[in-house]
Amino acid sequence: MFRVSSLNLRFMRKSIIRRLSDGAKPEPKTATTMFPTESTSPSTSADSKTKDVLAGVYVKVGQVDTIPDAPIASSAFEDVPGPVFLKRLARFWTFVPVVGTQVTASTIQYLLSAGSQLSWSNNLWLFRWLLDEYGSVVRLHGPFGGDVVIVSRPEHASTVFQNEGPYPIRSTLDCVEKYRLQHRKYKNAGPFVMYGPEWEKLRKSIEQPLMNALLQQYDKIDTTCSELIDRILTIRNKQQEVPKDFVKEIHKWSLECLCSVMFNRHIGFLDPRGLSSTSEPAIILESLNGATNAIRKCESGLHLWKFFETPAWKSLVMHCDTIDNILTKYIRKAQDKLREYKNKGVELKSDDMSLLERFLLSEAMLPEDMQTILLDMMLIGVNTTSHAAAFLLYHLARFPRKQQKLYDEIKNLPAKIDKNTLMNLQYLKACIQESLRLQPPMPILNRILTKDIVVHGYKIPKGTYMLIATKLSSLREEHFEDSLKFKPERWLYPELGKDMESMATIPFGHGAKACLAKDLAEVELSLLIYKLLLKQQALKFAQSLRHVNFRASTTSPINSKKVRYS
Numbered sequence: 001m002f003r004v005s006s007l008n009l010r011f012m013r014k015s016i017i018r019r020l021s022d023g024a025k026p027e028p029k030t031a032t033t034m035f036p037t038e039s040t041s042p043s044t045s046a047d048s049k050t051k052d053v054l055a056g057v058y059v060k061v062g063q064v065d066t067i068p069d070a071p072i073a074s075s076a077f078e079d080v081p082g083p084v085f086l087k088r089l090a091r092f093w094t095f096v097p098v099v100g101t102q103v104t105a106s107t108i109q110y111l112l113s114a115g116s117q118l119s120w121s122n123n124l125w126l127f128r129w130l131l132d133e134y135g136s137v138v139r140l141h142g143p144f145g146g147d148v149v150i151v152s153r154p155e156h157a158s159t160v161f162q163n164e165g166p167y168p169i170r171s172t173l174d175c176v177e178k179y180r181l182q183h184r185k186y187k188n189a190g191p192f193v194m195y196g197p198e199w200e201k202l203r204k205s206i207e208q209p210l211m212n213a214l215l216q217q218y219d220k221i222d223t224t225c226s227e228l229i230d231r232i233l234t235i236r237n238k239q240q241e242v243p244k245d246f247v248k249e250i251h252k253w254s255l256e257c258l259c260s261v262m263f264n265r266h267i268g269f270l271d272p273r274g275l276s277s278t279s280e281p282a283i284i285l286e287s288l289n290g291a292t293n294a295i296r297k298c299e300s301g302l303h304l305w306k307f308f309e310t311p312a313w314k315s316l317v318m319h320c321d322t323i324d325n326i327l328t329k330y331i332r333k334a335q336d337k338l339r340e341y342k343n344k345g346v347e348l349k350s351d352d353m354s355l356l357e358r359f360l361l362s363e364a365m366l367p368e369d370m371q372t373i374l375l376d377m378m379l380i381g382v383n384t385t386s387h388a389a390a391f392l393l394y395h396l397a398r399f400p401r402k403q404q405k406l407y408d409e410i411k412n413l414p415a416k417i418d419k420n421t422l423m424n425l426q427y428l429k430a431c432i433q434e435s436l437r438l439q440p441p442m443p444i445l446n447r448i449l450t451k452d453i454v455v456h457g458y459k460i461p462k463g464t465y466m467l468i469a470t471k472l473s474s475l476r477e478e479h480f481e482d483s484l485k486f487k488p489e490r491w492l493y494p495e496l497g498k499d500m501e502s503m504a505t506i507p508f509g510h511g512a513k514a515c516l517a518k519d520l521a522e523v524e525l526s527l528l529i530y531k532l533l534l535k536q537q538a539l540k541f542a543q544s545l546r547h548v549n550f551r552a553s554t555t556s557p558i559n560s561k562k563v564r565y566s
């Protein structure tokens with residue numbers, strides 16, 4: 001048994017184990033509490049190999065929760081309901097040392113993300129079916145040997161977050177971790193996949209510079225929004241409809257906004273003359289799309305790339321190498337600029353500094369750390385912001401009266417407004433919040449438990465992979481009346497809704513690992529809509545968005561059926 005565990009430890013579990021041992025604070029050893037192999041979880045729990053290893057690291061017997069009013073578990077982990085056929089399969093698959101929890105969970109997540117960029121958050125039917133069929137806590141005995149627990153209720157999400165400690169562990173993107181640690185031989189794997197004190201240090205060194213860079217580069221984001229609007233006016237047809245692949249333009253807008261903050265540079269993604277395939281913006285766009293697709297493929301199903309170079313792995317390496325090389329070039333340029341200023345004895349004005357220059361000046365970060373941060377931002381930030389912008393436009397297009405109301409709020413304001421005024425536009429804010437409630441770019445959050453917890457009376461052991469289907473709770477009548485309707489007003493008069501302040505809708509995640517660029521995303525979305533609507537034609541334009549290929553929003557069963565708790 002131990003040999004099997006070592007195999008797993010080496011080939012598959014390495015990251016989880018390391019996360020748990022690095023990220024969570026180990027309990028002090030006491031003679032009675034430490035034990036070698038018998039875990040707090042029943043031995044029949046799927047992926048007992050992992051549990052053995054985890055238990056051997058530092059689990060304390062009998063400890064369930066450390067928060068004062070921790071609920072008492074009335075049922076064991078074994079009692080958590082879930083599909084029986086998976087349970088049977090699990091017995092068979094447990095003997096295959098190649099696979100594990102992450103494969104199961106990432107397969108589920110891949111199912112959700114399959115298809116076009118805009119539909120990836122919408123295939124929640126599987127989750128809804130499982131929760132309807134088995135109750136509000138569902139255990140999947142992974143057919144590949146791992147255990148996954150799915151929850152969606154806000155109070156359950158809250159329990160998970162309350163117990164995540166200072167160093168939460170999110171398990172995703174193993175392939176990115178391998179690419180950085182093994183292929184590039186970097187010291188760190190990047191903020192999204194990191195955990196523990198090192199992640200905390202890195203995250204802290206990003207937050208303030210990002211906030212400052214956002215303030216300084218606000219005008220550049222404004223200009224990029226104007227560029228997208230001009231592009232829209234050029235590409236729409238005589239019926240004022242934008243083409244079906246309009247989302248590509250949104251993607252370019254999102255990338256240009258991000259690059260202006262990161263590099264204080266205009267890259268030219270939205271060049272009105274179009275992009276030649278050999279131009280730098282075209283290469284960045286293609287590599288980013290290629291890397292995203294390769295990551296999705298690598299993260300789904302069997303992680304065979306851990307053992308040999310699959311086509312998806314090769315594609316990931318190729319695309320990430322291309323972006324990394326471009327980032328290296330930008331880092332060198334920024335270093336040269338800073339050196340030149342230093343040699344001339346000129347001080348760089350802090351009000352015109354890019355995020356990258358701020359990183360370089362802080363001297364606390366290695367260039368390779370900067371590379372991982374910038375690439376993580378591109379991989380996460382561009383898709384999420386494009387998704388949010390596209391659906392925000394879509395919702396405004398579908399509901400012209402809401403659009404008119406929003407227009408009324410801003411019509412007497414100048415073409416250029418500062419960040420504070422922008423962020424205080426209440427109806428605009430409400431529209432963004434409501435659109436994110438209906439179509440959150442990340443509909444599921446995940447955590448690996450760093451200690452045993454009790455959810456709905458069930459004791460869930462440390463090391464369990466939790467999937468929190470936050471989108472399902474944000475669509476529930478129980479929390480939002482007329483939950484499937486786009487009603488920004490509910491955010492203006494919160495007393496109209498229930499649980500507004502709770503976990504019912506958390507599009508930017510929650511806790512220490514929540515999105516670190518929420519402000520940036522909100523500024524980008526607000527500026528785009530503000531400027532678009534201020535152009536009178538925008539009202540018509542947005543209606544034309546009905547014709548854009550929003551496959552997900554029209555076909556998803558989520559949108560046609562009310563969601564209920566079982």
Ligand code: HEM
Pocket residue numbers: 170191192193203258376377378380381382384385388440441442445446506507508509510511512513514515516517518520521522
């Ligand atoms: C509307 C746009 C966006 C949404 C809805 C969004 C949402 C999220 C969510 C749900 C998470 C995971 C939170 C959790 O697990 O609790 C996350 C993490 C993250 N996001 Fe965003 N995001 C957006 C835009 C951006 C942008 C523009 C950037 C980059 C500049 C970005 C960078 C990150 C990073 C680096 C993390 C990982 C943070 C960590 O683990 O410490 N996001 N985001």
